[in-house]
Amino acid sequence: MRLYDLELSGNCYKVRLFAALTGIDLERVPVDFRKGEHKRAPLLTLNPWGELPVLEDGEVVLRDSQAILVYLAARYAGEAWLPRDPAGMAEVVQWLSTAANEIQSGPATARRIEKFGGAGEKAEALGRSTRILSLIDAHLAHHDWLVQGRPTIADCAVFPYVALAHEGGVSREPYANVRRWIGRVEALPGFVGMPGM
Amino acid sequence: MRLYDLELSGNCYKVRLFAALTGIDLERVPVDFRKGEHKRAPLLTLNPWGELPVLEDGEVVLRDSQAILVYLAARYAGEAWLPRDPAGMAEVVQWLSTAANEIQSGPATARRIEKFGGAGEKAEALGRSTRILSLIDAHLAHHDWLVQGRPTIADCAVFPYVALAHEGGVSREPYANVRRWIGRVEALPGFVGMPGM
Numbered sequence: 491m492r493l494y495d496l497e498l499s500g501n502c503y504k505v506r507l508f509a510a511l512t513g514i515d516l517e518r519v520p521v522d523f524r525k526g527e528h529k530r531a532p533l534l535t536l537n538p539w540g541e542l543p544v545l546e547d548g549e550v551v552l553r554d555s556q557a558i559l560v561y562l563a564a565r566y567a568g569e570a571w572l573p574r575d576p577a578g579m580a581e582v583v584q585w586l587s588t589a590a591n592e593i594q595s596g597p598a599t600a601r602r603i604e605k606f607g608g609a610g611e612k613a614e615a616l617g618r619s620t621r622i623l624s625l626i627d628a629h630l631a632h633h634d635w636l637v638q639g640r641p642t643i644a645d646c647a648v649f650p651y652v653a654l655a656h657e658g659g660v661s662r663e664p665y666a667n668v669r670r671w672i673g674r675v676e677a678l679p680g681f682v683g684m685p686g687m
Numbered sequence: 688m689r690l691y692d693l694e695l696s697g698n699c700y701k702v703r704l705f706a707a708l709t710g711i712d713l714e715r716v717p718v719d720f721r722k723g724e725h726k727r728a729p730l731l732t733l734n735p736w737g738e739l740p741v742l743e744d745g746e747v748v749l750r751d752s753q754a755i756l757v758y759l760a761a762r763y764a765g766e767a768w769l770p771r772d773p774a775g776m777a778e779v780v781q782w783l784s785t786a787a788n789e790i791q792s793g794p795a796t797a798r799r800i801e802k803f804g805g806a807g808e809k810a811e812a813l814g815r816s817t818r819i820l821s822l823i824d825a826h827l828a829h830h831d832w833l834v835q836g837r838p839t840i841a842d843c844a845v846f847p848y849v850a851l852a853h854e855g856g857v858s859r860e861p862y863a864n865v866r867r868w869i870g871r872v873e874a875l876p877g878f879v880g881m882p883g884m
Contacts, residue, residue: 537849539822550774554781561777574771577747580758583783590787611808625736 492571494516494533494544499523500501500598501555502543503684504589505573508559508646512567539654552607556586559643569640581637585644589651592622598651600658612659619660623668626652641678649675652685689714691730691741696720697795697847698752700881701786701844705756705843707766707879748872751861753783757842778834786848789819792882810857814860816857820865822851827864831871838875846872847881854883 493509495502495518501647509516521527522541529540537544538551544551545558547565552558563572573579596618602608603615626648629636629675636644653672655662690706692699692715706713709875718739719726726737729749734741734848735751741748744762749755754866760769768863770776793815799805800812852859859866872878 525751534704538825550777551776552774552781554784556784557777557781559709560772560780565773576762579761580747580749583757583780584749584754586780587753587783588752590784592793594788595792610811614807628735658802659873 491515491547492519492546493535494521494528494542494546495520496523498541498685500601500654500684503609503650504555504646505543505545505558506651506684508562508567508571508643509679511641511646511680512562512571513564513606513668513680514562520586536611554590556590556647559586559633559646563643566668570640573638573642576647578638580640582609582644585636588622588626589647590620592625593648593651596622596651597658597660600660601651601654602658606656615658616660619655619658623652623655623660623665627665627667634671634683641675645671654684660686688712688742688744689716691718691725691739693718693720695882696739697798697851697881698738698836700741700847701752701843702740702755702759703881704802704879705768705840706757708838708843708875709759709768710877711759711763713776740866743847751787753787753844756783760840763866765836770835770839775835778835779839779841782833783840783844785819786844787825789815789822791846791850793819793848794852794855794857797857798851799849799855801854801855816852820849820852820857820859820862823866824843824862827868831868837868838872842868844871851881851883 493516507659512558517558528542534540536551539553541553544553545556552561553635560572572582598608598613600615600619603610603612606663636648652668690702690713724730731737733748736750738750740752740755741750749758757769769779793812794810796807796814797816799808800807800809832838833845849865
């Protein structure tokens, strides 16, 4: 099973983190992002969106880090990481949407602009970052984990760009519950970090 | 089962559309958005994010339109609308992420700015809209439906803001495959539209 990977991408790291926590064996294929390898064949054929990560597992080819987490959990990691009951599954999907929407347009975008000089409105991204970090912090005031009192793929999807928020100029200082949750994630058996953490 | 609902919200419409297509009975509770009813108790207690839709089904309370689609499909609508095999489920989730990320920050944001005078960079939202519509159009050149050759919740999640794109100043004219797919969705038994379509 191959992960087309970029070391500095928080989206790729979601997949590396989950694989490390669950003992899934991934062959990491580094992609030369600066040379635009993801914007031409063969990678652009695997993922017409020209983005990373991409997972290839035999016939199965998936773009989008949230979808890859769902696939790996459902196929290889058992129900603990992705509940199969309708309410539990939907609770996880709430946070996958948060990762794809508010976190992507908030802390991930602030980091992209700050660290890689990408296009975009930094002030807007910072405003979205403080809103979403406050909401997550309030949720974690009464929960050790995002869903159902145990680590799930929801934590793996939300963790990377929250733990990298300082690279976009967003301080974690006001968010004590978020900081404690980061500590709990880092203490999980098998945890791996990424550059910048 | 209650849907806290806003008639003009494409995110609320995702849920109304899916319920109509599958014969799920929803009690619609209209929320006075202009008076900020969603920003104070009791709605803010149900959804601390202060957004719509919110679904309440006995003990289950869910925010986020994608999560609500997953819940309704898994609990009430059977496997056809949400595959349970890992690859099929992940394929659907790819498009739920697209709805939460690229469509929300593209055509949904362009419409919000244009129609409701919301804050944000219109030019950026338009740029993201043409990119995502082109990618969806290319996908639909070889597929009648987004996933697995049949309608799923992926179509219900992506359809609303694509079919409303003109309200944000985004023309559907260049996207012939998208237009044909819109026609197929509108021809589904039980289909309901919303204002602006």
